[in-house]
Amino acid sequence: MKTIIVGGGKVGYNLLKTLKGRDYKVTLIERDKETCKKIAEDFNSDVIWGDGTNLDVLKDAGIEDAEIIAAVTGSDEVNLVTCQIAKVSFHSKRTISRINNPQNIIMFKKLGIDNAVCSTEVIANLIEYAFDQEDYRVISTLERGLMIITELSIRENNIWSNQFVKDLILPKECVLVSIIRGETVIYPRGNIQILEGDKVIVITNKSVLASLVCELYDGGNKKWMLGKKK
Incomplete structure (x- = not known):
């Protein structure tokens, strides 16, 4: 899966470094030539000198195949335009925008930006969690990424299917918030049955989410997800 970062300043640089460390395929777009040279020297990654709001530049970066566009320049206006172009012109699956002025967060969300955040680490985590499968998706993160709100789809072969909430044994770092049925x-109450x-x-953290996904979808060891409470 491919990510495009628009903006090679401190946030973009650190985001590229973080994602490369997680072995993601990343292309970075930066309008300053000297900054591009420095980033290209520091990382074995595709770096394009150009304007992230230019359609041709975005095409050269491979936006048509990209799963995620992260606009992290120092300008909220540029970030907004970049994300809107990605959504409208290229139907990008997910857009993430850095917000420099917190007062713009509500406006960005109303204009269709999937995630508008301020922290580099939160952006990196959102990109990681965005590479989800059809079985689950991360809705949002809280407290700078320490808490994760996730939607888990229940399939026929899931161990939660047809089980009652009272029979689920979850870690203290995981809270079942609601069940959406149609x-x-x-x-959820103890006598509510989870159906296919x-x-x-759920609200949880990164490590518990990984265990949840393993147990529900990847055939984990099922040690703590199901059983009668004593």
């Missing part, structure tokens, strides 16, 4: 939101086709919303 158009209905169910607030439900979407279960």
Whole structure:
């Protein structure tokens, strides 16, 4: 999967470094030529000298094949335009924008930007979690990425399928928030049964989420996810 970063300043540089450390395929776009040279020298990655709001530059960066566009320049206006171009012209799956002025967060969300955040680490985590499967997706992160709100889709072969909430044994770092069944939101109680086709919303952290995904979808050891409470 491919990520495009627009902006090679401190945030873009550190974001590229973080994602390369996680072995992601990343292309960075930066309008300053000297900054491009420095980044290209520091990383074995595709670096393009150009304007991230230019359609031809975005095409050269491979936006048509990109899963995520992260606009992290020092200008909220440039970041907004870049993300809107990615959405409207290239139908990008996910757009993430750095926000320099917190007052712009609500406006960005109303204009269709998937995530508007301030922290480099949060952006990196959002990109990592965005590479999700059809079985689960990260909705949002809280407290600079320490808390993760995730939607888990229940399939026929999931160990949660047809189980009652009272029979689930979860770590203390995981809270079951709600169950979405069609158009209905169910607030979980012990006698609520989880059914195939439900979407279960949980709040957890990074390590527990990895275990949840392993147990539900990758055939993990199922040590702590199901059993009668004593």
